[in-house]
Amino acid sequence: MASKSKNQKKAVKVASNTKKAPLKKKYVYYFGDGKAEGTGQMKDLLGGKGAGLAEMTNLGIPVPSGFTITTEACREYFKLGKNFPKGMWDEVLNNLKKVERSMGCKFGDSKNPLLVSVRSGAKFSMPGMMDTVLNLGLNDNTLQGLIDKTKNERFAYDTYRRFITMFGSIVTDIDRKKFEDLLDEVKKKKGVNLDTELDAKDFKLLVKKYKELYKKETGHDFPRDPYEQLKMAIKAVFDSWYGDRAVTYRRLHGIPDDLGTACNIVAMVFGNMGENSGTGVGFTRDPSTGEKRFFAEFLPNAQGEDVVAGIRTPLKIEELKKRMPKIYSQLEKICNKLERHYKDMLDIEFTIQEGKLYMLQTRVGKRTARAAIKIAVDMVKEKLIDKKTALLRIEPEQLNQLLHPTIDPKAKVKVIAKGLPASPGAAVGKVVFSAQDAEEWAAKGQKVILVRNETSPEDIGGMAVAQGILTARGGMTSHAAVVGRGMGKCCVVGCGAINIHEEDKYFTVGDITVRQGDSITLNGTTGEVILGEAPLVMPALPEEFYTIMQWAEEFSKLQVRANADTPKDARVARDFGAAGIGLCRTEHMFFDQERIKAFREMILSDSVEQRRKALEKIKPYQKEDFIGIFKEMKGLPVTIRLLDPPLHEFLPKTDEEIEILSKEMEVSVKKIKSKIKALEEFNPMLGHRGCRLGITYPEVYEMQVRAIMEAACELAKKKIKVIPEIMIPLVAHVNELKIMKDLTVKTAEDITKQYKVKIDYKVGTMIELARAAITADQIAQEAEFFSFGTNDLTQSVYGLSRDDAGKFLPFYIDHKIIEEDPFISIDTEGVGQIMEIAVKKGRKVNKNLKLGICGEHGGDPKSIEFCHKIGLDYVSCSPYRVPIAKLAAAHAKLKEKGGELIRATV
Numbered sequence: 001m002a003s004k005s006k007n008q009k010k011a012v013k014v015a016s017n018t019k020k021a022p023l024k025k026k027y028v029y030y031f032g033d034g035k036a037e038g039t040g041q042m043k044d045l046l047g048g049k050g051a052g053l054a055e056m057t058n059l060g061i062p063v064p065s066g067f068t069i070t071t072e073a074c075r076e077y078f079k080l081g082k083n084f085p086k087g088m089w090d091e092v093l094n095n096l097k098k099v100e101r102s103m104g105c106k107f108g109d110s111k112n113p114l115l116v117s118v119r120s121g122a123k124f125s126m127p128g129m130m131d132t133v134l135n136l137g138l139n140d141n142t143l144q145g146l147i148d149k150t151k152n153e154r155f156a157y158d159t160y161r162r163f164i165t166m167f168g169s170i171v172t173d174i175d176r177k178k179f180e181d182l183l184d185e186v187k188k189k190k191g192v193n194l195d196t197e198l199d200a201k202d203f204k205l206l207v208k209k210y211k212e213l214y215k216k217e218t219g220h221d222f223p224r225d226p227y228e229q230l231k232m233a234i235k236a237v238f239d240s241w242y243g244d245r246a247v248t249y250r251r252l253h254g255i256p257d258d259l260g261t262a263c264n265i266v267a268m269v270f271g272n273m274g275e276n277s278g279t280g281v282g283f284t285r286d287p288s289t290g291e292k293r294f295f296a297e298f299l300p301n302a303q304g305e306d307v308v309a310g311i312r313t314p315l316k317i318e319e320l321k322k323r324m325p326k327i328y329s330q331l332e333k334i335c336n337k338l339e340r341h342y343k344d345m346l347d348i349e350f351t352i353q354e355g356k357l358y359m360l361q362t363r364v365g366k367r368t369a370r371a372a373i374k375i376a377v378d379m380v381k382e383k384l385i386d387k388k389t390a391l392l393r394i395e396p397e398q399l400n401q402l403l404h405p406t407i408d409p410k411a412k413v414k415v416i417a418k419g420l421p422a423s424p425g426a427a428v429g430k431v432v433f434s435a436q437d438a439e440e441w442a443a444k445g446q447k448v449i450l451v452r453n454e455t456s457p458e459d460i461g462g463m464a465v466a467q468g469i470l471t472a473r474g475g476m477t478s479h480a481a482v483v484g485r486g487m488g489k490c491c492v493v494g495c496g497a498i499n500i501h502e503e504d505k506y507f508t509v510g511d512i513t514v515r516q517g518d519s520i521t522l523n524g525t526t527g528e529v530i531l532g533e534a535p536l537v538m539p540a541l542p543e544e545f546y547t548i549m550q551w552a553e554e555f556s557k558l559q560v561r562a563n564a565d566t567p568k569d570a571r572v573a574r575d576f577g578a579a580g581i582g583l584c585r586t587e588h589m590f591f592d593q594e595r596i597k598a599f600r601e602m603i604l605s606d607s608v609e610q611r612r613k614a615l616e617k618i619k620p621y622q623k624e625d626f627i628g629i630f631k632e633m634k635g636l637p638v639t640i641r642l643l644d645p646p647l648h649e650f651l652p653k654t655d656e657e658i659e660i661l662s663k664e665m666e667v668s669v670k671k672i673k674s675k676i677k678a679l680e681e682f683n684p685m686l687g688h689r690g691c692r693l694g695i696t697y698p699e700v701y702e703m704q705v706r707a708i709m710e711a712a713c714e715l716a717k718k719k720i721k722v723i724p725e726i727m728i729p730l731v732a733h734v735n736e737l738k739i740m741k742d743l744t745v746k747t748a749e750d751i752t753k754q755y756k757v758k759i760d761y762k763v764g765t766m767i768e769l770a771r772a773a774i775t776a777d778q779i780a781q782e783a784e785f786f787s788f789g790t791n792d793l794t795q796s797v798y799g800l801s802r803d804d805a806g807k808f809l810p811f812y813i814d815h816k817i818i819e820e821d822p823f824i825s826i827d828t829e830g831v832g833q834i835m836e837i838a839v840k841k842g843r844k845v846n847k848n849l850k851l852g853i854c855g856e857h858g859g860d861p862k863s864i865e866f867c868h869k870i871g872l873d874y875v876s877c878s879p880y881r882v883p884i885a886k887l888a889a890a891h892a893k894l895k896e897k898g899g900e901l902i903r904a905t906v
Contacts, residue, residue, distance in 0.1 A: 027073040028091035031057040032065025032102040040342075045070045047262030049121025052362040059341060061334055061359050065102035066116070066266030067095040071123065074238045074260035082235065089231070092265070103267045108226040112149060113142035115159075115268040118233040120240060122261040125347075125363055126250070130261055131170045131240040133233040134303060135163035135268060137226040155273050157203035158195075162303060164210040164222060167229065171236040174217045182209045196301060230265070237263045269358045271351040272303050276324075278352045279304045282317060284335045285345040287367040290374025290544075294335055296348075304349060304360065327357050338362055343384045344393070345375050369394075369401035370542060377544040387551045388894050394548065396861040396888040400424040400525060402545060403880050404490065407523055408535040416509045419470070419495025420806075421527040422481035423878075427468025427490035428521045428533045431514055433502045435462025442466070449520055451507060453500050455480040460591045463489065468522040470529060472498050472507075474806060481856075483588075490524035494806050498529070549577055549883060552890035558867060559874040560885040561639070563854060565589065567628030573879040577886060580636040580723075581629065582787065582876020583854035586704055587645050589625050590618070596650065597664065603647050604667055604675055608699060615703040622704060626711035630722045634715075639725040639787060639854070639876075640708055641766065642701050642740075646689040648679035690730025694740050701740065705747040713755035725762045727787060732771045734778040741782055766854070768792035773838035780842035780849050787876070788835055790855030790863075794822050797831045823856070826863040836870050843871075852876060861888035868892035 029038040029046060031054045038046045040055030050068030057063050069092065076085035100106050105114040115137040120130035138146070138160050146156040161183075169176035186202055186209075187193065214222045223229050240246060241261045250257060271279035281304070282296020297314035300323065321328040331350060334357075338346050347365035351358050367375065376390035385393075404425025407413065429449040432438045438450045442465035450466040452459065454473045463469055463483055468490035471480045484491030500507045505516035512531065514520060521530040561582030562573030570581060590599045595618055602614035629638060651672070652658050658676075662669045681687035694701035705726060712722040726748075728740045741763050752759055767773050768789030776786070795802055802823050812818050818827075826832050842849045852874040857863035859877030864885055867875050869892070877885045 024087065025072070025085070026091070027070050027085060027088040028067050028095050029054065029070065030065075030067045030095050030098050031063065032099065034058075034060055038068065043123045044259075045072060045262070047071055047121035047123055047264075048125050048363045049119060049361055050262045050264050053264065053266070053360075055341075056338070056359055056362055059337065061337070062357060063359050064267040064269050065099045066264060067092075067099065068121070069234065069263040069265070071260040071262050074241060074262065075258070077235075077238050078242075078260070082239070084234075092230070092234075096265070099265075099267050107137055108142060110141040110145045113137060113145045115142075115146075116230070117264075117266050117268055118230070118237055119264045119266065120237045120261045121264050122241070122255075123259050124255050125366065126246060126255070130243065130246050131237050133163075133166045133170055133236070135159045136167070136229050136233055137268075138163045139224040139226065141224075142226065150273065152273060154200035154203060155270070157200055157207055158198075158272055159270065159303075161203050161206045161210055164207065164214065167222075167233065168210070168214050168217070170240075171232050172214070172218050174214065178213055178217070179210060182206060182213065234263050234265075237261065266360070269351045269353045269356075269360075270303070271299070271353065272301055273354055275300055276352070276355045277301055278320070278324075279350070280314070280317065280320065281347070281349050282335075283345060283347055283365045283367075284339045285365075285371070285375055287345070287347075287365055287371055290345075290367065290371035290378065292378060294332055304351065324352065324355070327352055327355070330357050334359060340384070343379065343389075345371075369398040372398055373402075373542060373544045373548055377547050388555065391548065391551055391555065391887065391890050392894055394887060396884040396891065399545075399884050399887060402541055403883065404524070405536045405538040406525065407521065407530075408537050411535050413521065413528075413534045414531045415528045416512055416514075416531050417495050417497040417529040419492040419497075419527045419529065420481075421524055422493045423469075423484040423489055423491035423880075424525040425490040426521060426523050426525070426534070426536050427466075428519065428536060429467040430517050430519055431507075432462075432466075432516055433500070433505050435459040437516070438462030438466050449522060451498075451500060452480070453502065455483070460588060468492070468524065470495060470498070470520075470522055472496060472500050484524075490522050492522050492524060492527050492529060495527070495529060545883075549886060552886045553577070554890075555893050556886065556889040557893050558864065558872065558889040560882055560889060561637075561852065561854075561874050561876040562879045562882050563858070563876050564629065564879055566625070567632050569879050570629045570632035573882055574632055574636075576879060576882040578636075578879070578882045579874065581633055581638040582852050582858070582874060583727075584629060584638060584640045585644070586622065586641060587643055589622055590650065592621070595621050599650055600661065601665060602700070603650060603679075604665065604672065611697065612699050612703075615699060619703050619707050622707035623711045626708055627715060630711055630715050630724075631720065635721045635723070637723040637725050639727050639764075639785075639852075640704075641727045641729050642691075642704050643693060644690050644729040646679065646681060646687055647693070648676060648681065651676050651679070691728050691736045691740050692730065694728070694743070695736065698743055702743060702747050705744050706751060709748045709751035709759065709761070710755075712759045712761070713751060713757050716757045716759060717755065723760055725764060725785060727764055727766055727785075729766045729789070730768060730792075731765045731779065732769045734775065734782060737765055737779055737782045762850075764850070767835075767838050768796070770796050770834055773834045775841075776838035777841035777845045780844075780846040783842075783846075783849070785850035785852070786838065786842055788838070788851075788853040788855065788872075790826060790831065790835075790853055790857040791823065793834065793855070794827065794831050797827075797834055798822060825860050826857050826866050828866050832866055832870070839870050839872070850874075859885050861885075861891065864888040865892040865895070868896070 036054035036057040038054035040051045043051045046068045053063055073085055073088050096107055100114055103114055105112045107114045115135050117134045118136055119132045143156055143160050147153050165179040168174040186206055211222050271277045278298055278300040279302050280296055280298035285292050286295045296317035298317050298320040299314045345365045346362050349361040351360055372394045376393045379385045380387055380390050407426045427449060429447040431451050432441055432448045433451055438448050439461050441448050447467050449468045449470055450462050451470045454471050469480050469484050471493045472495055474480055474493040480491055481493050498507045498509050507514050519533045521534040559579040561580045562578040563583040564570045564573050564581050565585050565588040590596055598614050598617035602611045605611045605614055652661050658669055658672050662672055708724050712724050715722050726744055728737055731737045744763050748761060762784040764783045764785030766789040767786045772779060791802060809821055839851060851872045853867055853872060854876040858875040859881030864875055875885055
């Protein structure tokens with residue numbers, strides 16, 4: 001074996017030394033005396049609160065000394081079975097000594113005690129979701145030291161009772177209400193309403209009662225050792241990362257569970273030391289409107305929890321300006337400095353202790369969509385940020401708040417159930433249990449909420465007139481959800497808590513009964529079902545909204561089209577800036593009373609001639625619809641999907657409905673039932689539908705193509721530019737597309753010759769089956785465009801029904817079997833790979849192949865980012881999601897160039 005070179009030996013020696021003496025992990029970062037070991041860029045490690053405290057310290061802003069235990073320590077704590085990682089506690093003690101030196105007092109000292117706050121602080125703001133303990137370090141000895149030091153017995157006992165309350169409720173899970181009940185008893189006995197009206201004697205009595213309650217609830221005396229208190233509080237903060245509130249919040253806001261929380265230990269400063277003390281929280285701009293003004297609230301002689309928890313009604317910040325003008329001026333300057341430094345609207349907390357101001361927190365502030373848009377546009381005008389940063393400051397989903405009516409946030413409501421928030425906004429109306437009742441009530445001027453176990457295409461009329469839709473079954477891409485979103489209707493689906501009795505026209509939730517005609521309110525943004533009529537707010541779109549949309553178009557590569565089946569939908573889509581229609585579902589046009597009658601006549605026909613005769617009755621209606629849609633979208637492409645659902649969906653289901661149809665059509669009940677039986681399928685998703693219908697009943701597709709092309713030609717004669725794109729659904733084999741394309745082209749050419757005009761039309765297909773995607777190179781030789789139908793593609797790849805999957809998918813997601821519902825965001829590892837195969841194979845044989853997506857994923861920001869990545873030309877979504885998709889498309893392009901998405905500031 002060759003001898004080792006000097007460099008090789010040196011490398012081995014270094015590696016050996018490194019192995020023997022690994023670098024010691026640092027779990028604690030100090031800040032104080034104008035210097036901090038951390039910075040504002042270290043949110044991953046120090047959490048948002050810790051990074052903010054470090055940054056303010058480095059900026060020379062007055063912050064009480066303290067230290068941050070890292071998120072890494074928290075993660076290690078859970079890995080070690082809820083034990084502190086080795087060396088962490090020693091670091092805590094060493095840094096506690098630094099705080100003692102900085103503040104000139106000592107932790108646990110009976111003469112000059114240091115008290116600390118123990119506060120959570122994750123990377124992403126989760127306000128109120130995790131735990132905080134204030135005034136830690138108090139016992140009977142340090143209490144006396146605090147009294148002697150401050151010469152204020154009332155303040156000291158007030159501080160002690162607050163500490164016992166927070167420690168007892170947070171660290172040992174005693175119901176906080178039990179402490180509050182004791183406080184109310186003392187106030188009632190004394191005949192006062194406010195805590196500030198109690199004196200030292202009252203608080204002394206409360207401390208005694210609180211200790212007795214603590215022992216009764218825990219079986220132990222209240223801990224006297226301040227170091228034991230600190231250990232227990234740090235553990236409680238770490239444990240709160242997996243508390244129910246925090247877990248739910250993270251799930252709702254898409255925050256990963258594996259980040260952990262930091263824990264901040266900060267020297268206490270006291271806002272409850274008299275009228276020259278106080279506390280407050282605020283924002284550097286108005287978080288509701290975005291107006292550039294200091295927006296804050298203040299409480300004199302109080303601690304921060306009094307403001308945050310709503311224990312006392314705070315005063316407007318202008319009151320601080322009157323009482324302490326110098327402090328107000330200092331606070332305003334600090335806020336301006338922080339905003340210029342962070343270049344964003346900030347949330348701040350502050351305390352004034354005997355005339356001295358301390359900043360306790362700064363972080364990027366939560367804000368409404370309206371405020372987010374205004375602040376982003378204003379900051380570009382102020383040259384604080386550029387357009388790209390402004391776009392990334394607004395999460396696409398935030399725009400939902402602007403596009404639908406919402407429940408007045410000031411209103412008190414009674415929530416009786418919760419389902420899936422399928423289509424955002426809010427709706428108020430009287431409950432009805434059938435589409436027919438909905439139409440009849442609406443015709444009389446009543447506002448209704450359609451309540452069904454699940455909806456079907458036949459319910460479309462009732463859905464159209466309803467203010468909102470509520471179903472007991474179905475998922476986020478169920479019929480009710482898809483159609484509701486397309487119509488811009490508030491929709492809550494899969495609300496399993498309600499038991500619907502359709503025949504008797506009532507539903508129950510627990511012991512509550514809601515009958516037909518009773519009023520309810522739906523919150524489509526949260527999925528809540530509310531008893532009675534809640535007040536709604538319909539905000540007008542601000543000017544800044546259109547500015548943001550314009551900027552989004554400047555930076556997007558993906559175009560955004562809309563799924564629209566009516567001229568009204570098309571108009572909404574165009575108003576929101578859609579680049580065309582990516583999916584027009586022709587079957588939705590058949591459910592008008594006259595149309596469905598003719599279509600049922602076609603289905604029940606015994607010969608081709610009879611079918612053609614029935615279809616001729618429908619064609620004028622279809623043509624009229626296409627003319628209306630083409631007019632609205634003049635100059636823009638309109639992709640029209642030929643008939644997709646199986647025929648049995650158009651036939652009645654109940655005996656009563658069959659009897660009515662029998663009389664209307666003068667056809668025997670026996671014949672209708674026989675036809676229904678013949679068309680019945682075990683799994684319609686895999687049955688006789690889509691192009692399979694077109695091949696076996698070519699006269700149906702021929703009629704539709706004639707209606708499309710006649711509409712296009714008539715408008716072309718009027719100098720209105722029309723760009724039809726005719727889409728053949730459910731193609732699995734190239735031969736299916738060949739047959740249908742030949743029929744389509746022949747029919748289209750006959751019509752254009754007849755009208756003597758030239759129409760720029762295309763023929764393509766929907767890629768919604770795995771075989772179509774895998775053989776995309778063959779299909780692309782016939783197709784001029786592909787449109788991915790990702791709802792059905794997901795079903796075929798996963799082998800499940802999107803409606804029935806609601807029975808077990810929530811369990812899968814809760815137990816981390818899969819990360820998220822594949823019907824909400826594209827499963828990039830499975831369905832996404834199939835799509836990539838289709839894109840590569842299709843473009844290989846047809847460089848000009850246009851590629852889009854028209855499933856509901858087309859309005860999902862995560863899915864849009866994936867569509868951008870694999871090189872699609874456009875996404876198509878519900879009209880009311882067009883602005884969301886446009887912003888998401890801009891994000892996808894900006895992030896591709898290294899832009900970093902700034903998390904939700906809703």
